[in-house]
Amino acid sequence: MLDSLINSYPELEKVLNLTIQHTIWRKKECINMIASENVMSPLAMLLYLNDMMHRYAEGKPFKRYYQGLKYVDELEVTAQKIIGELLNTEYVELRPISGTIANATVFKALAKPGEKAVVVPVQAGAHVSHTRYGTLGALGLQQIEMPFDIEEWNIDVDKSIKLIEETKPSLVILGGSLYIFPHPVKELSEAAHSVNAKLMYDAAHVLGLITGKVWTNPLLEGADILTSSTHKTFPGPQGGLIATKTKEDYKKVSKVVFPVFVSNHHLHRLSALAVTGLEMKYFGKQYAEQIIKNAKTLAEALAEHGIKVIGENKGFTESHQVIIDVKANGGGAKNAELLEQANIIVNKNMLPWDKPEDIKNPSGIRIGVQEITRWGMKEEEMKIIAEFMKRIIIDKEDPAKIKKQVIEFRKEYLEIHYGFKITNEEELKLLKIMLHAEPFS
Numbered sequence: 001m002l003d004s005l006i007n008s009y010p011e012l013e014k015v016l017n018l019t020i021q022h023t024i025w026r027k028k029e030c031i032n033m034i035a036s037e038n039v040m041s042p043l044a045m046l047l048y049l050n051d052m053m054h055r056y057a058e059g060k061p062f063k064r065y066y067q068g069l070k071y072v073d074e075l076e077v078t079a080q081k082i083i084g085e086l087l088n089t090e091y092v093e094l095r096p097i098s099g100t101i102a103n104a105t106v107f108k109a110l111a112k113p114g115e116k117a118v119v120v121p122v123q124a125g126a127h128v129s130h131t132r133y134g135t136l137g138a139l140g141l142q143q144i145e146m147p148f149d150i151e152e153w154n155i156d157v158d159k160s161i162k163l164i165e166e167t168k169p170s171l172v173i174l175g176g177s178l179y180i181f182p183h184p185v186k187e188l189s190e191a192a193h194s195v196n197a198k199l200m201y202d203a204a205h206v207l208g209l210i211t212g213k214v215w216t217n218p219l220l221e222g223a224d225i226l227t228s229s230t231h232k233t234f235p236g237p238q239g240g241l242i243a244t245k246t247k248e249d250y251k252k253v254s255k256v257v258f259p260v261f262v263s264n265h266h267l268h269r270l271s272a273l274a275v276t277g278l279e280m281k282y283f284g285k286q287y288a289e290q291i292i293k294n295a296k297t298l299a300e301a302l303a304e305h306g307i308k309v310i311g312e313n314k315g316f317t318e319s320h321q322v323i324i325d326v327k328a329n330g331g332g333a334k335n336a337e338l339l340e341q342a343n344i345i346v347n348k349n350m351l352p353w354d355k356p357e358d359i360k361n362p363s364g365i366r367i368g369v370q371e372i373t374r375w376g377m378k379e380e381e382m383k384i385i386a387e388f389m390k391r392i393i394i395d396k397e398d399p400a401k402i403k404k405q406v407i408e409f410r411k412e413y414l415e416i417h418y419g420f421k422i423t424n425e426e427e428l429k430l431l432k433i434m435l436h437a438e439p440f441s
């Protein structure tokens with residue numbers, strides 16, 4: 001393919017090959033279980049290729065600093081409405097280009113340097129942006145960690161309420177990256193409000209579960225602000241968002257997102273985000289319910305194979321994630337690497353009992369089932385995947401042999417579920433519109 005081009009311009013070959021090889025490998029041949037990833041539907045992907053990727057918009061819809069945006073303005077407002085409806089609020093900011101930028105915006109808008117933020121401990125799931133090493137620290141906020149109850153695998157509610165009352169922070173931050181049981185939003189938001197702090201809920205991982213109505217919407221439980229990525233359990237384009245309960249907080253964050261953290265906000269995301277929002281509106285509940293069934297089934301099957309799965313006393317998980325402790329099986333780094341050799345893609349992860357120096361070889365592996373659920377896998381498939389994993393982690397079988405079986409297994413799951421269906425002909429037509437602005441008929 002593309003032979004004459006490569007003959008004339010040989011440097012192109014490597015770029016083309018790497019891109020094509022990655023796409024075929026990850027999209028067709030792997031069991032992708034990185035908990036922060038997902039795939040868009042073909043319709044959302046095709047719309048993502050639109051001309052807005054080349055354009056500039058600073059400021060808010062209909063109040064921009066550039067011309068040429070009449071369709072973008074309306075599209076942005078439409079996308080805000082769609083996402084707002086899913087989150088039960090009118091106040092949605094879609095301009096943050098990532099979850100980290102959304103967090104930075106809220107930190108800057110609602111706290112001043114030197115003030116405090118009470119957060120989840122890093123080893124128990126806080127995102128790096130909630131810490132002194134990330135955005136929070138860069139903006140001069142003090143990171144104070146809440147006590148964590150390992151038995152309950154959750155924030156220790158009583159001790160954390162006390163901590164909030166004593167330290168009087170400006171922000172309390174819930175939500176996380178290693179996240180299997182819902183944090184106590186109601187109790188901690190009451191504590192936060194009693195000292196005039198705001199409760200920010202970082203929904204990056206669970207936005208698809210919230211909009212799919214299997215995870216309580218924190219804005220209805222007392223959270224003031226929700227931040228998120230738009231590409232983890234919510235299967236949209238990579239990006240970020242902020243939703244607030246009140247108009248007042250919305251105005252504060254909107255004033256910060258531009259000009260402080262975003263100038264142009266990568267406009268082509270908006271169409272794909274709006275399409276994904278509608279897919280969540282119509283198919284989100286089925287999708288999210290299947291995610292939970294799949295996660296529980298995978299966890300049970302792994303435990304039956306003798307793998308140490310976290311949260312057994314509480315039913316293993318209520319999210320898309322399954323966490324395993326593989327310290328006794330050679331550690332997180334080694335096992336994640338072996339799994340990759342078998343085309344099973346996961347990440348190593350720190351667990352609460354790991355020490356900072358264990359970061360290169362932590363005890364844990366984090367698994368997410370959201371993407372494989374989108375590819376149409378259900379409980380039976382989870383059992384097959386658990387068996388593949390056991391043969392690597394426990395039996396130490398040759399990953400190359402399992403890789404062949406994984407590629408064979410993936411062949412049955414090459415279509416995205418819980419999204420709008422379009423025909424092959426419509427796909428080609430849309431592609432031509434996006435590439436060449438061919439007329440729409």
Ligand SMILES: *Cc1c(COP(=O)(O)O)cnc(C)c1O
Pocket residue numbers: 036097098099100101103126127129175176177202203204205228229230239240
């Ligand atoms: C992934 C993640 C983020 C950051 O999102 P990006 O879009 O990658 O910047 C923020 N918070 C939590 C809890 C996350 O897991």
